[in-house]
Amino acid sequence: HPLNYDEALHIELLQLATLLIRHLKTSLVSHRKELIKFAWDRLKRDETTSKQWAYVNVCRFIEAYDAPHKIILQVYVALLRAFQPEQRPLLKQALDILTPALPKRLPPQDHKYPIWIRYTKKIIVEEGHSLPHLIHIWHFLVRHASLFYTSRAQFVPQMVNSLNRIGMANSCPPENRKLAVDLAELVITWDKKRIEASKATDKMAIDTPQAEAERSETEKKREEPEGGKEDATAVKKARTESGAVTTAVAQPAAATPATPTATAAPAATSATSATAAAA
Numbered sequence: 001h002p003l004n005y006d007e008a009l010h011i012e013l014l015q016l017a018t019l020l021i022r023h024l025k026t027s028l029v030s031h032r033k034e035l036i037k038f039a040w041d042r043l044k045r046d047e048t049t050s051k052q053w054a055y056v057n058v059c060r061f062i063e064a065y066d067a068p069h070k071i072i073l074q075v076y077v078a079l080l081r082a083f084q085p086e087q088r089p090l091l092k093q094a095l096d097i098l099t100p101a102l103p104k105r106l107p108p109q110d111h112k113y114p115i116w117i118r119y120t121k122k123i124i125v126e127e128g129h130s131l132p133h134l135i136h137i138w139h140f141l142v143r144h145a146s147l148f149y150t151s152r153a154q155f156v157p158q159m160v161n162s163l164n165r166i167g168m169a170n171s172c173p174p175e176n177r178k179l180a181v182d183l184a185e186l187v188i189t190w191d192k193k194r195i196e197a198s199k200a201t202d203k204m205a206i207d208t209p210q211a212e213a214e215r216s217e218t219e220k221k222r223e224e225p226e227g228g229k230e231d232a233t234a235v236k237k238a239r240t241e242s243g244a245v246t247t248a249v250a251q252p253a254a255a256t257p258a259t260p261t262a263t264a265a266p267a268a269t270s271a272t273s274a275t276a277a278a279a
Contacts, residue, residue: 007047012041014053018060025064032065052090058097062105069115072098072105076116080123083136091142091189099144117151123160134162135179142182145189152190159183 017035020028028035039061042054055075062072079095108114120137127133139153141148149157166172167180 001093007050010050011053014057018057036061049186052087055094057091059094063097063101083133095140103189145186156187175228185195
């Protein structure tokens with residue numbers, strides 16, 4: 001059984017399994033149970049390096065396949081709480097693999113904010129007294145700023161309040177100062193994005209009535225008869241000798257009386273003769 005092998009072999013197997021999941025996830029669908037069981041067993045072990053690679057493997061598994069929400073959240077919270085410097089490179093890789101898949105794997109459902117956002121806020125509040133832990137989370141949030149934009153109100157106050165602790169002390173290292181600058185820049189970027197979105201929404205609300213009016217005017221013009229109103233009313237303009245313009249409305253031509261035909265004369269003569277005879 002793989003649990004009986006030494007740590008070096010476990011690391012190699014975890015790396016191989018991670019590559020297979022990444023590049024052959026469709027072919028390995030039927031083996032999902034074995035893959036997650038192997039990596040999950042390594043998460044329970046005490047070996048530090050193999051445990052970190054197990055996190056990378058599990059995150060790649062969650063990215064490729066659906067998994068129970070409880071397991072996804074458990075892995076995410078464990079990665080946020082693991083801030084030791086010796087674990088940082090692989091844990092950073094695992095978080096960067098898992099985080100883009102969270103909106104799909106853990107949707108908001110009936111809540112305003114998804115559960116992974118709420119747990120991120122919870123860990124910041126609970127572990128905010130630890131500066132290394134806070135730095136670990138802020139680095140993570142800066143790397144995935146676009147995913148946290150819609151929930152920025154949950155984090156901006158803590159970000160602003162932590163700037164002094166992170167980058168203003170005389171003894172703070174350059175990395176912390178850079179992080180403080182990145183946080184300040186992120187707050188400004190989010191606010192600019194909010195203002196631009198608000199302007200775009202307002203412009204759309206203003207342009208909509210104008211667009212409807214223009215569309216209505218265009219439809220009216222299309223409904224008019226060809227040639228315009230003057231042709232419809234048969235108005236003719238004539239220039240007089242003095243140069244004045246007179247307007248005459250065309251009238252229908254009067255009917256010409258019919259000329260009596262030659263056959264009407266005999267009929268009249270017959271009528272006269274009949275009258276005389278009666279007298």
